[in-house]
Amino acid sequence: MERVAVIGASMTQFGQREDEWILDLLAEAGLECLEDAGVDATDVEHLYVSNMASGEFEGQTGVMNALAQDIDAVPAYTQRIDQTSSSGGAGIYAAWQSVASGASEMTLLVGGEKMTHKTTGESTDVIASLTHPVEYKTGVTLPSFAGLTARHYLERFDAPRESLAKVAVKNHENGVDNPHAQFRKEIDEETALESPIVADPLRLYDFCPITDGSAALMLCPESVAQEYTDDYALITGIDGATDTHVVHEREDPTVMGGVVESGKGAYEMSGLGPDDIDVAELHDMFTILEFLQMEGLGFAEQGEAWKLVAEGYTETDGELPINTSGGLKSKGHPLGASGVAQGVEIYEQLVGEAGPRQVEAETGLCCNVGGFGNCVITTIMEAAR
Amino acid sequence: MERVAVIGASMTQFGQREDEWILDLLAEAGLECLEDAGVDATDVEHLYVSNMASGEFEGQTGVMNALAQDIDAVPAYTQRIDQTSSSGGAGIYAAWQSVASGASEMTLLVGGEKMTHKTTGESTDVIASLTHPVEYKTGVTLPSFAGLTARHYLERFDAPRESLAKVAVKNHENGVDNPHAQFRKEIDEETALESPIVADPLRLYDFCPITDGSAALMLCPESVAQEYTDDYALITGIDGATDTHVVHEREDPTVMGGVVESGKGAYEMSGLGPDDIDVAELHDMFTILEFLQMEGLGFAEQGEAWKLVAEGYTETDGELPINTSGGLKSKGHPLGASGVAQGVEIYEQLVGEAGPRQVEAETGLCCNVGGFGNCVITTIMEAAR
Structure with a gap:
């Protein structure tokens, strides 16, 4: 073929x-x-x-x-x-x-x-309806899942609250260089940490915009x-996978089964592994999701992603730049467009058209998360040059 | 492959x-x-x-x-x-x-x-929104397109009003033998012809139900x-094609471009032609559509389909049985299910599981019409025996 x-x-x-x-x-x-x-x-x-x-x-x-x-x-x-x-x-x-x-x-x-x-309320109504009624009809919306998961992650893996803010700071910094991003402004850690609470411990700057x-x-x-x-x-690896639709039935809230399974499939198809990936776009709808995807895709061990982010490993000049586009966090998240825009960023990185965001990359990966990991698609591209 | x-x-x-x-x-x-x-x-x-x-x-x-x-x-x-x-x-x-x-x-x-x-009004609102706003916002819903097209067809091709009623009578007769059909009752031509006007010249029995x-x-x-x-x-031929989304911009209202193009593609892929098809499920959302698809798919010359229906050519014991399932007309039309159910009927005919509706068939075709022919998919299956 x-x-x-x-x-x-x-x-x-x-x-x-x-x-x-x-x-x-x-x-x-x-x-x-x-x-x-x-x-x-x-x-x-x-x-x-x-x-x-x-x-x-x-x-x-x-x-x-x-x-x-x-x-x-x-x-x-x-x-x-x-x-x-x-x-x-x-x-x-x-x-x-x-x-x-x-x-x-x-x-x-x-x-x-x-x-x-x-209005935000109207949008939330539409988006919440993608989860199971047993959850959204009792008020558990996606942001509240994120808050619960973040609290669990921070406590279980002894990660400081600042570690989440660092994701937002990095992605906002990257977004400055993306002419199409919704927000092109740097923020500092303090701004993120002191922004209004949305779903404790997550605050405004832990969320992508509408x-x-x-x-x-x-x-x-x-x-x-x-x-x-x-x-x-070239798209050399691609796969998608579901996890339980009812989020609270999952065994380990820090493991997104759809990320793990779709990643496995995409790696197998491409013959590449996590260490072979030069640049990645992850679905940072909530800052905590960047950690979960880094771990699910094998870029970090479970409970360790936050350390890599803190070390600068995922910055533009780091070992594995993540969300050079600014991510959903600063670029924005128009639902149907977001996964395609992830592909646009990886394509531009691979053909050398990423302008001021350009990094050295022969391979790239995007991970697009549906709902709260209810269905995830992972795509691996390689430069043809 | x-x-x-x-x-x-x-x-x-x-x-x-x-x-x-x-x-x-x-x-x-x-x-x-x-x-x-x-x-x-x-x-x-x-x-x-x-x-x-x-x-x-x-x-x-x-x-x-x-x-x-x-x-x-x-x-x-x-x-x-x-x-x-x-x-x-x-x-x-x-x-x-x-x-x-x-x-x-x-x-x-x-x-x-x-x-x-x-309510019918609420459903119509949802369905009408699939057409171009320049049309639905001025009140031209799908049934009214069907009425206009039917009037044009009858006058241009000198077809009697009764010819449309014969489609409804045939499909209702077929539906009696389908245990899953919404309406399992025969109707006579008089009933169809005297039912309430919906979009002149079309009457209640020219329309599929909700x-x-x-x-x-x-x-x-x-x-x-x-x-x-x-x-x-085996699915040996399949293709889909659009026509202009704005229906009134089409050159000839009796030619559904999506039917013609998708049919051409499916025939080419399968190596079969209209004469090779033993049984077909057509999208009779409105009776007039059965004529247009018969002509677009090459089962009849333009303006001649009504004669074949009148002759009994498309009845269960005719040359080319059409809508042995009862069609959308009597089986019902739950939007997302209808095209799949067409496939179910052709599959059952080909593997000999159609019960009292069984006809002799080694090949079958289904044609599923989106909107008023805005996008059409034609599928050809063949028995593996």
Whole structure:
């Protein structure tokens, strides 16, 4: 079977996009990705849209079909992919499958979400409904899961409260260099530590914001990629896995089974291991999640990730830069777009287009977490150069 | 590349399922399909859920992750597939891709929708939002498109009003033999012709009902299928295609571009043509659509399908039985389930499990229409015996 290549990427400005709605955002990223890849819209065979909830957020469904017409890709086959907050990663997996199966020789994946026109309460209602009713109907929302998990982690592994703040500080620092990030401002540890409590011990700066935005990737077989460019990336490992949907039934709250299983699958497929990864984008919806993914993916032993972060191991000039894009924390988290944007960052790092964020990398990994680890997708890319 | 087989199928009772909600319906079809295929839940690698709008209809998202736990398939990878009213067909395509790409050796596809707890107006609001706002916000809903198209077809091709009623009469007759159908009652032409006007010239009996229900299929590589059974079906052709999202921009309202293009792709892949098809399930959401699909798929010349229906060509004992299941018209149309249920009927016909509906068939085709032909998926299956 031929290997699957990524030949183009784009993302819109993330943040509060007052004048645009979902269809504008999707078209903006889609058109820009076509241009970046040098592909005519008429050559797109499959057009996949990662989007969790345009119906709930805007009363508009069928957005993938509208997009096909908006970017002039009709009669390309379209599909909407929903895997809650990991819809973007699921989109990469679906697009990979479309190419690897031979169904499509050119697949454009566009992820997007429009959320900021809703109040935080309204958005939380939509997002909370992705968990099991036995939990969300008794008030256990995702942020509260994060708070409980963080408290457990800090106590069990004797980690200082500051260790979580360091994740926020690092990712905000990285975001300054990302022109598309929602927040481009450095914060210091004190600011993070003194921000308002949201779900004790987590405070405002432990959480990603609510965001509007869109991102896109162009996938095709390697032989087709070579007709377009010499600088492309290859998806050499990809897998996804669920954990129990009812979060409180998990044996160890610090182990995300979906991270472990999807990571295992992606490593096995690529023939690489954690030590071979040069740069990674992890799903830092909450700061504590960066620790759990580092450990689940084998970048750190259980209970040790916080030490690596404190040592600077995951900074841009460290051994394994994590979230060079700024992560969800400072770049923003438009649900369906986030996993695609992770792929955009890794692609740009591998083809040398990351500008001031550029690190040396021949391999990269992204981990996109749906819900509170309810389903996770891990993708490994390698530079083709 | 190995061929993709279908080794099991199930569907729940379609109709008004007052005591169940979406998760119950999905689990019911999923568990029954596991049993029918003789597959352990722990052997399912990918679990795909075709569902358009559980968030809008029930305020519950993440249903694919809940299902994984409900049927004990964790850590199987999950994804929700939305292609509006053709979500089921899109699910077959996604499941096919998961197996054909080598990503999964056992994919369970479950389609479902829970709708009857909403008023017709509320359901129409959700469904209408799949079309372009320039149309639905001015009041042009899917039924009104159907009325306009039917009027044009009847006048242009000199077809009598009775020709549409004959589709309803035939599909109601077929539905009597389907134990899972929502309506198991024959109707006569007079009843159809005198039923209340909905969108002139179309009347109540030209429309499918609003339905709760779920259906499932089990897909795997052919070599794996042979470990389970000798009686399986093969998906030998499958393709999907969009048409303009803005319906009124199409050149000829009687030609559904998505039907034509997806049919062309499926025929080419299978090496079969319209004359080779023994039985077909078409998307008769509105009676007029059965004509348009017969013509778009090459079963009839443009403007001639109504004559074949009038001659009995598409009845169970005719040359090409269409909608032996009863079709959406009498079986019901729970959006995400409908395309999967089409696949269930063709599978059962090919493996000889269609009971009183059984026809002689070595090949079968299903055509699942999203919106008003905004995106269409055509699937061709062949018996392996």
